[in-house]
Amino acid sequence: MKRSGKRIICACLLLGIALAVSVGLISAISADSGSAPSEKETYFWVRLPIRADSAVEEIRLYDRDGNPVQTLRATNGAAVSGLLQPGDYFAATALGCTEFTLHENASVSVNRGCGRSDGNRLCLTNEPVGTVTVERFTPGPGSADDGGWVDYTLVSETARLREVVRRTDGQEVLTCTFEGVPYGDYVLEENGVAQCRVTVDEGSPEVAVSLP
Numbered sequence: 001m002k003r004s005g006k007r008i009i010c011a012c013l014l015l016g017i018a019l020a021v022s023v024g025l026i027s028a029i030s031a032d033s034g035s036a037p038s039e040k041e042t043y044f045w046v047r048l049p050i051r052a053d054s055a056v057e058e059i060r061l062y063d064r065d066g067n068p069v070q071t072l073r074a075t076n077g078a079a080v081s082g083l084l085q086p087g088d089y090f091a092a093t094a095l096g097c098t099e100f101t102l103h104e105n106a107s108v109s110v111n112r113g114c115g116r117s118d119g120n121r122l123c124l125t126n127e128p129v130g131t132v133t134v135e136r137f138t139p140g141p142g143s144a145d146d147g148g149w150v151d152y153t154l155v156s157e158t159a160r161l162r163e164v165v166r167r168t169d170g171q172e173v174l175t176c177t178f179e180g181v182p183y184g185d186y187v188l189e190e191n192g193v194a195q196c197r198v199t200v201d202e203g204s205p206e207v208a209v210s211l212p
């Protein structure tokens with residue numbers, strides 16, 4: 001009886017140890033699963049298109065604490081950043097400094113400084129500017145006889161902006177985009193012929209013109 005009693009006690013002790021170990025493992029697994037990153041923490045690194053005045057040759061990016069992140073060389077004021085993660089940044093040029101936020105969905109917004117954003121691109125300037133997009137539904141000017149080239153010009157009292165685009169065979173819509181257009185009133189010319197008036201201002205920084 002004494003020997004069987006000892007066996008029973010040992011069996012109970014082993015069962016208790018096994019239960020304790022299993023409970024510990026379950027607790028550890030639960031703790032690990034609780035610390036796993038959620039889907040809300042997932043984001044993508046993106047490259048940010050930046051447009052500045054044509055005189056700008058260098059764009060420096062800093063994080064929110066003022067630490068250097070990237071130095072970009074601009075061509076005619078245009079540059080594309082290296083990969084950036086969402087967050088707050090500063091963009092510095094000879095024109096000044098702009099604070100902006102790169103969001104998780106890759107859109108960008110300007111918080112303060114010399115710049116603005118159209119949602120997908122950061123524009124840096126020391127004066128307010130906008131964008132004019134012209135759409136010509138072909139057929140129109142730019143036939144095969146002249147190589148398909150179409151000359152568009154925005155003319156104001158103080159500025160004259162010119163873009164030349166080429167229509168290709170089978171192209172249904174010809175698109176021309178003027179970037180960095182200073183606020184003001186303009187006449188849009190197509191191959192030297194006035195088509196319409198265009199106003200770029202704070203209320204309408206992004207203007208779309210459709211020509212039949």
